[in-house]
Amino acid sequence: MNDSRFEVVDCILKKYDNNKSYLIAVLQEIQNEYKYLPEELMEYVAEKLDVNLSKIFSVATFYENFSLVPKGKYIIKVCDGTACHVRKSIPILNSMRKELGLSDSKHTTDDMLFTLETVSCLGACGLAPVITINDKVYAKMTPDSTVEILRTLRSEGQ
Amino acid sequence: MGNMIIDGQIVEFNEEKNILAVIRKAGIELPTFCYHSELSVYGACRMCMVEDKWGSTLTSCSTPPKDGMEVWTNTEKLKKHRKMILELLLANHDRDCTTCEKSGRCKLQEIALKVGVKKIRFGQEKKEMPVDDLGPSIVRNPNKCILCGDCVRACQEIQGVGVLDFAYRGSKLQVTTAFNKALHQVDCVNCGQCRVVCPTGALMIKKDMDRAYEALQDKNKRVIAQIAPAVRVAIGEEFGMEPGAITMGKIVAALRKLGFDQIFDTAVGADLTVIEEAEELMDRIQNRDKLPLFSSCCPAWFKYAEQKHPELMDNVSSCRSPQQMFGVVIKEQFKKLYKDDRKENIVIAIMPCTAKKFEAARPENKTGGIPDVDMVITTQELAIMIQENGIVFNELEDEALDMPFGFTSGAGVIFGVSGGVSEAVLRYYYKERTAAVLQGISYSGVRGMEGVKEATAEIDGQKVRIGVAHGLKNAENLIKKILRGEEKFDFVEVMACPGGCVGGAGQPIPQNNDVRRKRARGIYKVDTASPIKRSEDNPAIEALYEGVLKSNREILHRHHK
Numbered sequence: 252m253n254d255s256r257f258e259v260v261d262c263i264l265k266k267y268d269n270n271k272s273y274l275i276a277v278l279q280e281i282q283n284e285y286k287y288l289p290e291e292l293m294e295y296v297a298e299k300l301d302v303n304l305s306k307i308f309s310v311a312t313f314y315e316n317f318s319l320v321p322k323g324k325y326i327i328k329v330c331d332g333t334a335c336h337v338r339k340s341i342p343i344l345n346s347m348r349k350e351l352g353l354s355d356s357k358h359t360t361d362d363m364l365f366t367l368e369t370v371s372c373l374g375a376c377g378l379a380p381v382i383t384i385n386d387k388v389y390a391k392m393t394p395d396s397t398v399e400i401l402r403t404l405r406s407e408g409q
Numbered sequence: 410m411g412n413m414i415i416d417g418q419i420v421e422f423n424e425e426k427n428i429l430a431v432i433r434k435a436g437i438e439l440p441t442f443c444y445h446s447e448l449s450v451y452g453a454c455r456m457c458m459v460e461d462k463w464g465s466t467l468t469s470c471s472t473p474p475k476d477g478m479e480v481w482t483n484t485e486k487l488k489k490h491r492k493m494i495l496e497l498l499l500a501n502h503d504r505d506c507t508t509c510e511k512s513g514r515c516k517l518q519e520i521a522l523k524v525g526v527k528k529i530r531f532g533q534e535k536k537e538m539p540v541d542d543l544g545p546s547i548v549r550n551p552n553k554c555i556l557c558g559d560c561v562r563a564c565q566e567i568q569g570v571g572v573l574d575f576a577y578r579g580s581k582l583q584v585t586t587a588f589n590k591a592l593h594q595v596d597c598v599n600c601g602q603c604r605v606v607c608p609t610g611a612l613m614i615k616k617d618m619d620r621a622y623e624a625l626q627d628k629n630k631r632v633i634a635q636i637a638p639a640v641r642v643a644i645g646e647e648f649g650m651e652p653g654a655i656t657m658g659k660i661v662a663a664l665r666k667l668g669f670d671q672i673f674d675t676a677v678g679a680d681l682t683v684i685e686e687a688e689e690l691m692d693r694i695q696n697r698d699k700l701p702l703f704s705s706c707c708p709a710w711f712k713y714a715e716q717k718h719p720e721l722m723d724n725v726s727s728c729r730s731p732q733q734m735f736g737v738v739i740k741e742q743f744k745k746l747y748k749d750d751r752k753e754n755i756v757i758a759i760m761p762c763t764a765k766k767f768e769a770a771r772p773e774n775k776t777g778g779i780p781d782v783d784m785v786i787t788t789q790e791l792a793i794m795i796q797e798n799g800i801v802f803n804e805l806e807d808e809a810l811d812m813p814f815g816f817t818s819g820a821g822v823i824f825g826v827s828g829g830v831s832e833a834v835l836r837y838y839y840k841e842r843t844a845a846v847l848q849g850i851s852y853s854g855v856r857g858m859e860g861v862k863e864a865t866a867e868i869d870g871q872k873v874r875i876g877v878a879h880g881l882k883n884a885e886n887l888i889k890k891i892l893r894g895e896e897k898f899d900f901v902e903v904m905a906c907p908g909g910c911v912g913g914a915g916q917p918i919p920q921n922n923d924v925r926r927k928r929a930r931g932i933y934k935v936d937t938a939s940p941i942k943r944s945e946d947n948p949a950i951e952a953l954y955e956g957v958l959k960s961n962r963e964i965l966h967r968h969h970k
Contacts, residue, residue: 290588293587297587303565303570303571303572303574303587304587304588304595305571305572305573305574305576305585305586305587305595306571306574307587308574308576308585308586308587308588309574309575309576312576312577312578313576313577313578319588
């Protein structure tokens, strides 16, 4: 167990006093750290908090916000709330999927650079259609302007 | 205390925790999927709804009774309600009943019939989730799951193992293991209590009947059966008899009809276990070494201990289980007995237990690569085999076991019930052979259905403290107390299933405390009727220790080092 990730998790657990009532907070912090919930770390948390692994899996799959698969360097969220939807968020999503070679079932590019997902509402309806990339907000997007951003990010990221 | 009015009839209630219990006491059968009196109340299936006098509906399983309460159990509104729920459940269910192994024993099928569902107005949703049949004991088919959560609660609340839980949500909700792994890849102990409570075919016993038929038809194989104690007091339920009806003679007759060549009683294996374990315990008490000694005959408990308490493994008895001891002894004996023929000896154990399948397949239970027990058939599988072959069980004439292991002791038979191992070991210590001594032991506190029992015995001036737990959750609580130093025991008997092996997952369903108590009573009746009470008084045992075990007694022990 010379994986430094376990020490990181130890720190997080210590912060919450190894109290199983803070399971969700612990998972959130682990996800902040690694962008997803790695299986080995979940096993470790289960052991440390004396919670069944199946219970942690239950919590982690219940909340849309938790991910059990690794995510790319850039996490793109396309808002598909009512306002964004009527202002054509789906064509934006489709153009990005085409550009990145992603689909309904494949959310992350093989080079681990981009993860593309939709969210129900970002609460920025006045800026519709809106997307966020690693929590930075991009307002009033079009299919073309998003693809442009992707290309810039790709050249920066590589 | 108080009175309720149920369907216009006054019903008195006392200790009942919910209206459902009062309704059932009044002789009205309400359908339920998710209610089991031994598990926590969940209120998910909504079948037990009743209507109060203001016309609102409430779940009777999760509503406590109140004095003067008035409810109706079968109004038009409720009937419509139940039908709708069933239609929705069935729309979402793999309805291939004719090929489903659960057919005829399925609660969903039974209740749909009772409630009168004749047509399903919704289209069938085809789910095609993979079936997990990779493990040795349990097959999990999520396509047949109705999300009642019974298995989740059984695994958590009875066993404290908790390998199953709900995952995902909304229309994607599933009961599954962590990371959707197969049951043999997670900490499942194969006890099968999940399948005992499962109303549908979502959790089933992994069947080995085809392998058994194959062996029985093979002319080059000598097929030898060993029948566990708990089977004889339960299999009758599959043929309309009361739980606890003793049917050993009929089982022997049925096995002969099925083509078994030799038929023995696993109680002989239990007798060997009693002697080996009692001596091991005495040794440890005298040397004040590695106490308490934990019993090792329950394979679900053994796996649990390995996983959860590796630090206690030195305290777990080195004895193999009765099934395995007897398996290895039978093979040794027959190797000697039939030196010249080339027939292969196949041992089939008839067990009340799904975990025994796992135990028989463990690598340390093989000799020269060949399993000491070739396969395990549960009580339920044997009942199916009897039915498949057109044997009319109830009309069979009793037949007797074969020699050389035709004798058993009462001590060996009571292994099938919680507290039985302890009682059998105690009998071994008390050398005085009077009825009063036996009665004293039976009253010492080892008998009964309480989750944790304690008893103290005085042997040669030494006090011996015994703890008995059934249900791994109860065992875990006891272990925690022992580790904290709050309790001190010399011997701890653990059986994973409620009530011990009589409540095993290979037994007929339904199972509840009442059924288990009746089966236990049957076991004690067999003991009472047996002229041989003590393991060491069994002539078959003496012959073994003078015979095949004379120079290699260690084959009865695990070589776990």
